[in-house]
Amino acid sequence: MDSILEMRGITKTFPGVKALQNVNLTVRKGEIHAICGENGAGKSTLMKVLSGVYPAGSYEGDIVYEGQVRHFRGIHDSERLGIIIIHQELALAPQLSIAENLFLGNEIARNGVIDWFQTHRRARELMAKVGLKESPSTLITDIGVGKQQLVEIAKALAKEVKLLILDEPTASLNERDSQALLDLLLELKGHGITAIMISHKLNEISRIADSITILRDGSTVETIEASAGAIDENRIIRGMVGREMNDRYPHRTPAIGEVIFEVKDWRVHHPVHPERLVVKGVNLHVRRGEVVGIAGLMGAGRTEFAMSVFGRAYGRRISGEVLMDGRPVDVSTIPKAIEAGIAYVTEDRKQLGLILNEDIRFNVPLAGLDKISERGVIDRHAEVTLAKRFRERLKIRSAGITHQTVNLSGGNQQKVVLSKWLHADPKILILDEPTRGIDVGAKYEIYTIIHQLADSGRGVIVISSEMPELLGITDRIYVMNEGRFVGEFPAAEASQERIMAAIMRREDA
Amino acid sequence: MSAETMSPAEAPRHSYAGFLKNNIREYGMLISLIVIMLYFQFATDGRLFQPDNLTNIVQQRGYIVVMALGMLMIIVAGHIDLSVGWLCGFLGAVAAILMVDHGVPWYLAVLATLVFGGMVGAVQGYAVAYLHIPSFIVTLAGMLIFRGLTLYVLGGRNVGPFPPELATLLTGFFPDLSGRMADPIAPHLETLRLVVAPYALAAVEAWNRLTESASLLPKIEWTPVLTRQETTGDISSTSLGIATVVVAMMLANAFAARVKLVRQDMQTEPFVFFLLKTLAIAGMLFYLAYLFATYRGLPNVFVIMGLLIALYSFVTTRTTVGRRVYALGGNEKAAKLSGINTERLVFLAFVNMGVLSALAGMMFATRLGWATPKSGDGFELDVIAACFIGGASASGGVGTVLGAVIGAFIMGVMNNGMSMMGIGIDWQFIIKGSVLFLAVFLDVYNKKKG
Numbered sequence: 001m002d003s004i005l006e007m008r009g010i011t012k013t014f015p016g017v018k019a020l021q022n023v024n025l026t027v028r029k030g031e032i033h034a035i036c037g038e039n040g041a042g043k044s045t046l047m048k049v050l051s052g053v054y055p056a057g058s059y060e061g062d063i064v065y066e067g068q069v070r071h072f073r074g075i076h077d078s079e080r081l082g083i084i085i086i087h088q089e090l091a092l093a094p095q096l097s098i099a100e101n102l103f104l105g106n107e108i109a110r111n112g113v114i115d116w117f118q119t120h121r122r123a124r125e126l127m128a129k130v131g132l133k134e135s136p137s138t139l140i141t142d143i144g145v146g147k148q149q150l151v152e153i154a155k156a157l158a159k160e161v162k163l164l165i166l167d168e169p170t171a172s173l174n175e176r177d178s179q180a181l182l183d184l185l186l187e188l189k190g191h192g193i194t195a196i197m198i199s200h201k202l203n204e205i206s207r208i209a210d211s212i213t214i215l216r217d218g219s220t221v222e223t224i225e226a227s228a229g230a231i232d233e234n235r236i237i238r239g240m241v242g243r244e245m246n247d248r249y250p251h252r253t254p255a256i257g258e259v260i261f262e263v264k265d266w267r268v269h270h271p272v273h274p275e276r277l278v279v280k281g282v283n284l285h286v287r288r289g290e291v292v293g294i295a296g297l298m299g300a301g302r303t304e305f306a307m308s309v310f311g312r313a314y315g316r317r318i319s320g321e322v323l324m325d326g327r328p329v330d331v332s333t334i335p336k337a338i339e340a341g342i343a344y345v346t347e348d349r350k351q352l353g354l355i356l357n358e359d360i361r362f363n364v365p366l367a368g369l370d371k372i373s374e375r376g377v378i379d380r381h382a383e384v385t386l387a388k389r390f391r392e393r394l395k396i397r398s399a400g401i402t403h404q405t406v407n408l409s410g411g412n413q414q415k416v417v418l419s420k421w422l423h424a425d426p427k428i429l430i431l432d433e434p435t436r437g438i439d440v441g442a443k444y445e446i447y448t449i450i451h452q453l454a455d456s457g458r459g460v461i462v463i464s465s466e467m468p469e470l471l472g473i474t475d476r477i478y479v480m481n482e483g484r485f486v487g488e489f490p491a492a493e494a495s496q497e498r499i500m501a502a503i504m505r506r507e508d509a
Numbered sequence: 510m511s512a513e514t515m516s517p518a519e520a521p522r523h524s525y526a527g528f529l530k531n532n533i534r535e536y537g538m539l540i541s542l543i544v545i546m547l548y549f550q551f552a553t554d555g556r557l558f559q560p561d562n563l564t565n566i567v568q569q570r571g572y573i574v575v576m577a578l579g580m581l582m583i584i585v586a587g588h589i590d591l592s593v594g595w596l597c598g599f600l601g602a603v604a605a606i607l608m609v610d611h612g613v614p615w616y617l618a619v620l621a622t623l624v625f626g627g628m629v630g631a632v633q634g635y636a637v638a639y640l641h642i643p644s645f646i647v648t649l650a651g652m653l654i655f656r657g658l659t660l661y662v663l664g665g666r667n668v669g670p671f672p673p674e675l676a677t678l679l680t681g682f683f684p685d686l687s688g689r690m691a692d693p694i695a696p697h698l699e700t701l702r703l704v705v706a707p708y709a710l711a712a713v714e715a716w717n718r719l720t721e722s723a724s725l726l727p728k729i730e731w732t733p734v735l736t737r738q739e740t741t742g743d744i745s746s747t748s749l750g751i752a753t754v755v756v757a758m759m760l761a762n763a764f765a766a767r768v769k770l771v772r773q774d775m776q777t778e779p780f781v782f783f784l785l786k787t788l789a790i791a792g793m794l795f796y797l798a799y800l801f802a803t804y805r806g807l808p809n810v811f812v813i814m815g816l817l818i819a820l821y822s823f824v825t826t827r828t829t830v831g832r833r834v835y836a837l838g839g840n841e842k843a844a845k846l847s848g849i850n851t852e853r854l855v856f857l858a859f860v861n862m863g864v865l866s867a868l869a870g871m872m873f874a875t876r877l878g879w880a881t882p883k884s885g886d887g888f889e890l891d892v893i894a895a896c897f898i899g900g901a902s903a904s905g906g907v908g909t910v911l912g913a914v915i916g917a918f919i920m921g922v923m924n925n926g927m928s929m930m931g932i933g934i935d936w937q938f939i940i941k942g943s944v945l946f947l948a949v950f951l952d953v954y955n956k957k958k959g
Contacts (some may be wrong), residue, residue: 313849335848378828424848
């Protein structure tokens, strides 16, 4: 069979980071080609290079599509040749109808006037092809995520797709919708449409993929052919995580005490689609002086779990029990959760962590203003002293405490957020992706701070998508997948293979 | 380059140019106010600074300052209130009807109106804060409703006059407890004028020589008097005394705060700038108070305004509530996740706005002598413009009380000056709009460049 696409020696550099390094990918005409890899392995970057989001010239290497070297300057160029990408976050206009969305930017119109009759007729045809039983005039917001996914595919068909790229298409779908989607992909394959599917789910991959390319740290590890026999799960897992651990993590001898924090049978529903259960009965405990990790892939429900425990900052119809020092505590609002001794350091420090247009002095006391004020009047001396103390203690590199936080580097911003929560003096700190977007040197400092926090008798929960990081700094690791805890290991017994296996095998079941 | 390395823009601390660039807004506003005042002083042949005219400005336009204080809190919290103009008119009418038609004692009527204003604010605040309806829509609806209510309760009448006690309180002057005395300052000002006059004369002559070669430029017909003029007149000693004490306290406070900051190594403002800014504000305030004293003393409205400005400055800069409002406006989600009850703060900001609207409504109506169905028309525009001219950001989290007050003064001086110059209402709107646009444009431009 001849190839429809060949990407040769693709190298893509961002300031300071090599996101892709000499990646090769060959996709044959009419096959379903899966791409696997950890978070940050470069899967999405590779697809953005292919679809022209990163235009020709911003990367090295060649894209050969249908036998010719192509230089896509934008997504329009690739779409014109039938390469359509469907992102994980669906790009539909929620307040427009299915028909309107199908032809968005591609309207059936004469002199700018839309031909609604033709639009609806064509919409019905396309919807029949993807098995979507809805009226074309139904609004996107009124149908579920599974059907929205079908609309995206129908939209691709409307553009006469030849190569369909799906980025984790089943990530937010339930079992039945996932099966239907996979069936549809097989059917489209029968009509000669080639597909590239990014997926973490081994059962899906083994069911529909003809070949699998594994990426790790921006490079191709290998391509496995399904025709050569059954797909070896262990081989895929090894290929995804096979990375050397080294001393990027500070050493520590933990002093672990009694259980101080417990969450029992925690259940959370999606805030917008309340019928969807996002966290499905999670039990967790943390001991004094312990660093507990929560591993999992993106979308596993870790952030949702943490934020819902932190004063119901996420979700609705939340049920379950939170115990601090063995006694149930009320965490129904954020002030109450802080009062109970919980702190949550968000993964998105710019959007959710800092008041960016204000300085360090403003941000540090924000979660505990009452501690530096008397009858509502802030003690300015105490405020300055406080900010200075944290700036020194956490080694925040800035021109002073009046330095605007927007101008700080990622690592220093994170230290300001940490200062804010240390000032609140919690018993339990939940750190969500604490080192995302931080360079290596600053990461080491953050790890040291985490260890100091635990050694001072607090409990620390670290949510991270970087498995080496969890293995390097935690004492115990929970593995979360699809809203459940699917594994628990002492850090000493854990390995990347075991964690990955816990995540992926669960999905087979 | 490591991400930990500081970018060069943030390294220098004590360079004048760098500091000026980062804080141009604050000084620019003050300089604009001075320039605008000097311009109108010149364009109205010195009538702007006549004590009776200044008293007029404060009494007629004081409502802008009062409402700008409330509006600033709302804008900093990330919202807007379009209803305040007609709310102000409506509440003024309510107060008038209570006092005039129903004979309610004036102090009870004042209290009732303030409470009622707070309740109206609470209704709008509840809709914005807890029902999450955009404030633009809630207060647009409010604006229409209050406009209708004003017409409805007044039924086309003018209701007045107000009880003399209230009229005295809101349109009178600070009592002259210690009598009047000979003006101790005028001779010194005359001396100062005599020092400056020859330079002014030289400048005018130089300009007029220039116009001879470039005929497009207008000639200046004004010649300063070079001989000493007789200074007569007396002055309210109580008002002057209060002004002296207050300004002295402000100066002492400013210097003490600076000393504290320097000791903590927190000082970034160069001393020259600090001195010029502090002296300019103190000087303007003192001169204003002095001019009032030469007339009938400090207007009571001026005293009320002063107290409110001091209170709101304190609340916004020194209290936890003020701090939380800035946090909420700067990043609502982050503020919420820091345990701040953002809904309640928004709610309270609107309650506060309602109370201040009630006060402003009564101030305006008593000054006019009665409540009329037209009072309140377009007030919100001056108030909102004052906040934005004063450097508040439409996206929230940014703005100062001092800025809003300066903005309100700029609006007040422009209104008064343009009217005195005989500029038609059409051009007044065009010019005010342009000033607002220019101020915000320079702000945005400056930010983009910086």
